[in-house]
Amino acid sequence: MEKDLKQAIRRLAKEKNAIILAHNYQIPEVQDIADLTGDSLALSIQAAQTNADIIVFCGVHFMAETAAILCPNKKVLLPVINAGCAMADMVTAEDLREFKALHRGAPVVTYVNSSAEVKAESYICCTSANAVQVVKSLRCPEVIMTPDKNLAMWTQRHTDQKIHIWEGFCPIHDGLKPEELQRLKEEHPKAVVIAHPECPPAILNMADVVRSTSGMLEFPAKSDAEEFIIATEVGLLYPLQRRYPNKRFYAASSRMVCEEMKKTGLQEVFDALLNEKHQVTVPEEIRLSALSAVERMLAVPRDN
Ligand code: 13P
Numbered sequence: 001m002e003k004d005l006k007q008a009i010r011r012l013a014k015e016k017n018a019i020i021l022a023h024n025y026q027i028p029e030v031q032d033i034a035d036l037t038g039d040s041l042a043l044s045i046q047a048a049q050t051n052a053d054i055i056v057f058c059g060v061h062f063m064a065e066t067a068a069i070l071c072p073n074k075k076v077l078l079p080v081i082n083a084g085c086a087m088a089d090m091v092t093a094e095d096l097r098e099f100k101a102l103h104r105g106a107p108v109v110t111y112v113n114s115s116a117e118v119k120a121e122s123y124i125c126c127t128s129a130n131a132v133q134v135v136k137s138l139r140c141p142e143v144i145m146t147p148d149k150n151l152a153m154w155t156q157r158h159t160d161q162k163i164h165i166w167e168g169f170c171p172i173h174d175g176l177k178p179e180e181l182q183r184l185k186e187e188h189p190k191a192v193v194i195a196h197p198e199c200p201p202a203i204l205n206m207a208d209v210v211r212s213t214s215g216m217l218e219f220p221a222k223s224d225a226e227e228f229i230i231a232t233e234v235g236l237l238y239p240l241q242r243r244y245p246n247k248r249f250y251a252a253s254s255r256m257v258c259e260e261m262k263k264t265g266l267q268e269v270f271d272a273l274l275n276e277k278h279q280v281t282v283p284e285e286i287r288l289s290a291l292s293a294v295e296r297m298l299a300v301p302r303d304n
């Protein structure tokens with residue numbers, strides 16, 4: 001049954017010249033049928049470079065919006081239209097306008113986990129992989145960072161620039177308790193702890209390495225360690241284990257599950273392709289402003 005559905009999805013994708021993208025946190029079956037898996041920004045950039053007519057984005061709403069910002073001539077579909085991101089919902093364009101008025105002159109650096117409207121109110125975007133480089137590239141004494149307070153606090157540790165922090169957070173990462181991680185470290189004393197910068201400072205203090213999901217996927221290749229504790233959403237364990245079958249990975253907490261990322265199953269992907277639903281679009285004026293913020297980020301040189 002699952003095999004039939006997987007075959008039907010691949011057949012439909014071919015017929016419709018569609019590309020299926022899946023975020024690293026999607027369920028294994030969905031990652032398996034995807035053309036590309038990765039972090040949200042990398043997926044959108046790769047999508048923009050293909051000649052597909054349709055993009056099926058297996059992820060949450062802001063990711064499909066980012067693809068729509070970057071690929072205005074493609075039909076971007078989100079299989080489950082109400083799959084959202086609690087952190088992205090913690091700041092609106094109106095909130096940001098008010099915050100900007102409190103810190104006049106400070107450019108806004110917005111994490112890609114945000115709505116198109118919020119990106120459009122921002123000077124530049126960042127990801128968890130490049131936040132420090134993006135802030136430093138601005139060469140100004142003060143910046144605003146939104147929506148993730150943990151990513152902003154992590155960035156503040158690496159720059160003398162003053163960061164005005166919006167108090168949003170990812171409930172999945174922010175909820176990880178130091179006691180849970182400590183217990184796991186004691187159970188696996190040789191394991192290297194890799195944490196996502198959406199985790200709170202107390203967790204990052206206990207980590208050996210802090211990386212975005214794409215950085216977490218790359219790190220074990222460079223390490224002699226055989227065991228790793230992974231402090232991010234549990235979905236990342238699947239691509240890690242697949243990529244490194246001889247290494248062992250432990251989830252920092254079995255509670256680190258983003259239900260929104262798990263809403264998309266094979267049936268939803270099939271229905272999305274068959275009925276070309278649910279299309280995600282961004283009004284042109286907002287798209288162009290949001291695109292400028294994303295393009296400024298893409299122009300910042302990477303050093304990792
Ligand atoms: P990255 O995949 O960009 O590291 O982001 C993590 C995340 O929380 C996506 O929702």
Ligand code: SF4
Nearest residue numbers: 085086087170172258
């Ligand atoms: Fe948003 Fe957190 Fe879920 Fe990522 S894991 S989609 S940041 S709520």
